[in-house]
Amino acid sequence: MKAGDGRRETGGGKNSRLSMTFARLRAQGRTGLIPYITAGDPHPRHTVALMHALVEGGADLVELGVPFSDPMADGPVIQRACERALAHDTHLRQVLDQVAQFRRRDPHTPVILMGYLNPIETMGLGDFARRARDSGVDGVLIVDLAAEEAPELTPALKAEGLDCIFLLAPTSTVPRIRLIAGESSGYLYYVSLKGVTGARTLDVASVKSRLAEVRACTELPIAVGFGVRDAKTAAALGRMADAVVVGSALVSEIEKFKSRPAVLPRKLSAKLRSMRNALDSLPASRLASPDSRPLTPVPRSL
Amino acid sequence: MAHEGYSDSMTDFSQVPDARGHFGSYGGRFVAETLMEPLRQLEEAYFRLRSDPAFCAELDRDLAHYVGRPSPLYPATRLTQAWNGAEIYLKREDLNHTGAHKINNTVGQALLAKHLGKTRLIAETGAGQHGVATATVAARLGLACVVYMGVDDVQRQSPNVYRMKLLGAEVVPVSSGTRTLKDALNEALRDWVAHVDDTYYVMGTAAGPHPYPLLVRDFNAVVGREVVQQSQTLLGRFPDALVACVGGGSNAIGLFHPFLPHAQVAMYGVEAGGLGLKTGRHAAPLSVGRPGVLHGNRTYLMADRNGQILGTHSISAGLDYPGVGPEHAWLKDLGRVRYVAVTDRDALAAFHELTRTEGIIPALESAHALAYAKKLAPKLGRDKTMVVNLSGRGDKDIFSIARREGIALT
Numbered sequence: 001m002k003a004g005d006g007r008r009e010t011g012g013g014k015n016s017r018l019s020m021t022f023a024r025l026r027a028q029g030r031t032g033l034i035p036y037i038t039a040g041d042p043h044p045r046h047t048v049a050l051m052h053a054l055v056e057g058g059a060d061l062v063e064l065g066v067p068f069s070d071p072m073a074d075g076p077v078i079q080r081a082c083e084r085a086l087a088h089d090t091h092l093r094q095v096l097d098q099v100a101q102f103r104r105r106d107p108h109t110p111v112i113l114m115g116y117l118n119p120i121e122t123m124g125l126g127d128f129a130r131r132a133r134d135s136g137v138d139g140v141l142i143v144d145l146a147a148e149e150a151p152e153l154t155p156a157l158k159a160e161g162l163d164c165i166f167l168l169a170p171t172s173t174v175p176r177i178r179l180i181a182g183e184s185s186g187y188l189y190y191v192s193l194k195g196v197t198g199a200r201t202l203d204v205a206s207v208k209s210r211l212a213e214v215r216a217c218t219e220l221p222i223a224v225g226f227g228v229r230d231a232k233t234a235a236a237l238g239r240m241a242d243a244v245v246v247g248s249a250l251v252s253e254i255e256k257f258k259s260r261p262a263v264l265p266r267k268l269s270a271k272l273r274s275m276r277n278a279l280d281s282l283p284a285s286r287l288a289s290p291d292s293r294p295l296t297p298v299p300r301s302l
Numbered sequence: 303m304a305h306e307g308y309s310d311s312m313t314d315f316s317q318v319p320d321a322r323g324h325f326g327s328y329g330g331r332f333v334a335e336t337l338m339e340p341l342r343q344l345e346e347a348y349f350r351l352r353s354d355p356a357f358c359a360e361l362d363r364d365l366a367h368y369v370g371r372p373s374p375l376y377p378a379t380r381l382t383q384a385w386n387g388a389e390i391y392l393k394r395e396d397l398n399h400t401g402a403h404k405i406n407n408t409v410g411q412a413l414l415a416k417h418l419g420k421t422r423l424i425a426e427t428g429a430g431q432h433g434v435a436t437a438t439v440a441a442r443l444g445l446a447c448v449v450y451m452g453v454d455d456v457q458r459q460s461p462n463v464y465r466m467k468l469l470g471a472e473v474v475p476v477s478s479g480t481r482t483l484k485d486a487l488n489e490a491l492r493d494w495v496a497h498v499d500d501t502y503y504v505m506g507t508a509a510g511p512h513p514y515p516l517l518v519r520d521f522n523a524v525v526g527r528e529v530v531q532q533s534q535t536l537l538g539r540f541p542d543a544l545v546a547c548v549g550g551g552s553n554a555i556g557l558f559h560p561f562l563p564h565a566q567v568a569m570y571g572v573e574a575g576g577l578g579l580k581t582g583r584h585a586a587p588l589s590v591g592r593p594g595v596l597h598g599n600r601t602y603l604m605a606d607r608n609g610q611i612l613g614t615h616s617i618s619a620g621l622d623y624p625g626v627g628p629e630h631a632w633l634k635d636l637g638r639v640r641y642v643a644v645t646d647r648d649a650l651a652a653f654h655e656l657t658r659t660e661g662i663i664p665a666l667e668s669a670h671a672l673a674y675a676k677k678l679a680p681k682l683g684r685d686k687t688m689v690v691n692l693s694g695r696g697d698k699d700i701f702s703i704a705r706r707e708g709i710a711l712t
Contacts (some may be wrong), residue, residue: 068609072334119609171335172338
């Protein structure tokens with residue numbers, strides 16, 4: 001389907017797992033927790049168990065990385081995770097199988113695939129979208145797909161009910177935020193710092209002011225990630241975001257215990273639980289505080 | 303001579319890329335969001351400055367007095383005799399300051415960086431020629447410089463590593479992935495994302511996200527413009543054929559671009575055939591790859607059936623790259639340029655032949671163009687003329703060639 005032929009698909013829609021998850025979080029006044037791991041790391045046979053462990057540790061949805069040979073937006077931790085996964089031939093089709101297997105035990109937790117465009121295009125967008133839907137994937141975040149290039153590519157994904165999540169960055173201008181929000185469905189992922197995944201220069205104050213600008217442009221839920229390494233940073237960002245994404249901190253844990261995979265589910269679960277507890281101890285009234293998003297949408301006109 | 307298979311006189315080559323940086327279905331801007339606004343700012347600055355007479359005059363001055371342009375168009379009479387066919391002219395980019403065409407681009411991009419108020423230059427490099435050219439302009443402008451280079455390339459191009467260090471650049475060896483040019487490019491992009499406020503990324507080839515393929519082409523097109531003039535003066539007409547090596551493709555597009563509208567000029571881009579196209583050990587995405595997305599643009603790539611980028615092989619570090627500039631991808635589909643490949647062995651033979659026949663030691667990259675020119679010359683015939691882009695000099699390669707040929711240098 002081409003953009004502009006009168007039929008515009010919107011991805012998962014209001015009754016999707018993803019929308020329901022964010023609606024529930026909003027109703028409960030809670031901040032969502034989104035862990036990221038790279039599929040196939042340290043070995044593909046552990047991935048499904050690790051996904052379940054993440055849910056047990058308090059994940060509201062799971063971002064599963066699709067290994068790519070040239071992950072140019074990722075820091076060394078996730079690069080090495082990709083190399084470990086590719087060493088055991090974890091490619092897109094294997095990742096889809098893992099999601100299907102995860103779904104047999106967990107029909108509720110949304111799963112987002114995060115990766116780069118080339119493996120997806122190689123499978124074929126339409127083919128990928130159908131297989132992803134059949135496997136129980138809820139959405140896709142393609143790191144190197146800019147909003148400008150999206151209108152030619154995402155309709156094929158949205159047509160199968162997949163949400164397309166886009167990144168926002170500290171460098172995104174207001175016109176770009178509007179453009180990106182228009183292409184996105186499900187949620188928006190705000191990259192909290194100028195850098196690659198796992199960097200250590202998080203500036204909470206600047207995230208706060210940028211998020212206010214983003215809120216003025218969109219009603220989509222906003223997840224914040226890059227640089228979230230512990231319960232403290234998670235809580236700091238959790239005060240202003242709808243969800244917090246934690247990736248490299250978990251992948252570092254996998255790397256640390258890769259030779260003892262039996263302990264990995266417990267380690268990951270515990271690590272995530274500390275963040276979950278920190279987020280849940282945030283005052284529920286934060287949503288009504290003047291520096292947070294009001295419950296009623298902000299008017300779009302500026 | 304019209305190129306076989308190319309007869310489209312309707313294509314307006316001045317209209318590409320389009321506003322979004324597309325060459326047909328190739329090119330574009332496929333990067334993480336953080337880089338989109340910096341790329342837009344770069345594009346805006348470039349469009350403003352390229353029509354600014356003061357900027358153009360400054361660039362022309364640098365090209366004349368710092369780079370040493372114009373470079374000669376040299377009639378290689380002994381080579382012509384030896385190859386027994388078309389008359390061979392060598393475009394002597396090897397005579398530029400720093401010894402390759404790469405300086406045309408870095409001088410231009412350094413001026414852009416200066417106008418953008420950036421204080422730090424970063425670059426990726428394969429053979430080290432682009433790294434040296436970037437370190438050179440950084441030294442001249444008093445800018446900090448960091449060059450990313452695959453560990454394997456650091457070893458096989460050690461003279462250039464030392465040159466960069468002498469020039470004050472920091473050379474960062476990249477040990478991720480296949481430890482060559484593509485991984486150096488990943489690392490440079492990561493650096494840029496993290497230091498986007500004060501840092502200018504000097505992309506070394508006509509690839510990457512828009513506007514790099516456009517501006518690298520434009521800065522190198524001085525080569526082709528000079529050949530347009532020089533061939534008129536020397537021959538009274540355009541050459542019948544142009545031959546250039548293609549890794550990312552900046553020297554080739556620089557030579558080709560001004561000639562694209564002139565259908566009587568045939569063009570050949572020569573990729574690195576490595577150990578042979580059938581072995582899979584090569585770096586020839588246009589010859590045997592297929593379209594995909596890498597490093598910010600859609601182009602021909604060497605990738606496996608899962609879409610993972612393949613490791614490449616070439617005797618020449620500067621051609622050892624699994625992608626190619628998007629304009630070449632477009633020109634291939636259009637049939638305007640013919641893309642071929644030559645093996646390591648043929649390139650090495652051409653390296654020796656030019657050295658002994660004309661007293662010019664070519665870069666191994668340029669030796670690929672020479673090796674194909676040798677095949678083409680007798681086919682074209684004696685009444686035809688051919689320009690081969692001698693994109694760089696071979697001093698950097700003599701150590702690895704000696705090693706390969708079992709000669710101990712102390």
